[in-house]
Amino acid sequence: MSKKNRIGLDTNKTKELAEKLNILLANYSVFYQNTRGYHWNIKGDTFFELHVKFEELYNDLVLKIDEVAERILTLGYTPEHQYSEYVKVSEISESAKESDGKKAVNHILDSFKVTLKLQREILELSDEADDEGTNALMSDYISEQEKLVWMYSSYAGE
Incomplete structure (x- = not known):
């Protein structure tokens, strides 16, 4: 028998979801x-x-950082807040000082690739957990970021 959290979701499923949201939080922070x-x-x-x-x-x-952290709390878990932990789990690396606009835009596009992948994974997990709150959040983020990828890619001449 599965245990439900305060918002009525299976705690086994939300644990995995919160872990993945913490990874997204780390990537967003970097x-x-x-x-x-x-x-x-x-x-x-x-x-x-x-x-x-x-x-x-x-x-x-x-x-988005604040919304993701609050979603983790809503699910009944604790958001990570230490930057040293973010750097350990983030797929997005800290960048060196960059003053070249084209290079910065390309770094941004690479970062969006990471966040979009993670958000799609979270969307899948939230769907399996019947977690409409996380699902809606990820759907909104994906739509917004896909448009930004198009715009930054156009700027970069791609």
Whole structure:
């Protein structure tokens, strides 16, 4: 017999889901800090354009970080908060100082590839757990990020 948490979901299924959400949280946190660095360090003829775009992106990422952490709490688990732990589990690596806009955009596109993959895995797990809250969150993130991938790819000339 399965045990249910306070929102009526199977605790065995939500445990795996919370673990995967913590990995997403780690990736988002590294992605966020990298994007702050791109924002701070961008130089050249695309400065005004990319400086604003990077700020929009890191502001969106910080909201997602909070939403993912709160979702982990809603499921009855604890979100990781130590950056040292984030670096250990994140597929997105900390970037070096980057002032070249094209390289920064390519790093951002690589980061989106990682988050989209993770979010699709979480979407599958949340579907199996009948977790509509996580499911809706991941669906929204995927739609938003697929559009951003198209836009950043267009900027990069792809």
